[in-house]
Amino acid sequence: MREPLITLTCDCGTTVEIGYGKVWTCDSCGKTWDTNRIPASEYGALVAAVRRYRLLVLGPPVVMAAVLIPLSVLSGLQYAFLLFVLIMGYGLLAVPQLRRRSAAQMQKSTKSWKLRPE
Ligand SMILES: [Zn+2]
Incomplete structure (x- = not known):
């Protein structure tokens, strides 16, 4: 990553x-x-915030796909359609909110560091 x-x-x-x-x-x-x-700890906090956001955005669609793709293969295409609707819904409704919250959080936590030239 x-x-x-x-x-x-x-x-x-x-x-x-x-x-x-x-x-x-x-x-x-x-x-x-x-x-x-x-400081490594401050950069680490930024990395953790970015990871958390990616996990929240990518995790649920991956889980939905992992459950519904086998179902649609076994039981019919209505599950593929359901998967499509769920992922679209998640992308349109949940992701923009997550993005907003995460951006606000990062703005708060991201410091600007004052470095000195070597
Ligand atoms: Zn310069």
Whole structure:
């Protein structure tokens, strides 16, 4: 699973998105930034929030499919139709709410870290 990227803004205004643990040297001014200076526990909290959101969005449709696809094979296509309706309903009704809540949460928990150039 891809880890969330960190947006790094250099003193000169250049912005780059890099993974945690990477060291980046700015192309325009040559300063070097080390994301290892971000406390691992704080980055870990961000990763956990992203994982929780993905699990909430992807988990229920996967479970529904795991139950209803075998049923539709064994007992008829009405279950495939039911699966389609459930997944559409979930995507249209539940996912936007989850996304909103998760975005608000992340905004609250995501700090902007002040790093020093090396
Ligand atoms: Zn720079």
